[in-house]
Amino acid sequence: MFTTRKQYEPYVSPFDPCPPIRVKTYVTAPNQYVGFQPPNLPQFPLHEALKKGTLWKIFYDPYYGPYEMKTKGDGQ
């Protein structure tokens, strides 16, 4: 399934001083995939768009921090 959250597993040495972070993540925001925005894309209702920061559903990509992950779950 498509996601804007990507993961990779960096090399881990047996001699690393700190406990390894085995999976690293990064974001590829939706603007990386669209090019010139095509016409007639689905929109949020206006009052919702003002809250979300965009009128266009394809560009909505909220980011949650580790402290919020417990409640929001699928943020990334």
Next chain:
Amino acid sequence: MWIYEKKLQYPVRVSTCNPKLAKYLIEQYGGADGELAAALRYLNQRYTIPDKVMGLLTDIGTEELAHLEMIATMVYKLTKDATLEQLKEAGLDAHYVDHDRALFYHNAAGVPFTATYIQAKGDPITDLYEDIAAEEKARATYQWIINMSDDPDLNDGLRFLREREIIHAQRFREAVEILKEERDRKKFF
């Protein structure tokens, strides 16, 4: 000319008295990829960019000022009632000695703002690529601040600002497409 509307672009709520967050947020105030740098960059580059995309730089540059105001409000709320003990604990003692609780244009490490953070090369593609990079860097900075913050109300505002960076980068990418566009193209938007 600008018309000032005396309200914030998005409501700023801060639920915990945590001056440490102000120290992180100041990066977006007077840092290299912050809102001030963004506003000054776009509002300056716009004079020497083709007419087709000049308005975009004006609009986005103006919105960056609205973002700057939101960041300022967040920092102010987080520090205005902080005790000296709290400021010390947050690592803001050096800031206090120089500025009391006033805001100042410097980054999270206390380095003052400088015009060397921005460029205007005069070449439209070059300038727009700088602008795209600036938006993506600001998006990443917001992610790192959200990661460090346990204040859900503050993060709500930061999430809005991060979403705007995505949209701005998208529009700058489209501006590049407009300038690349071949003559006699049949498709209109």
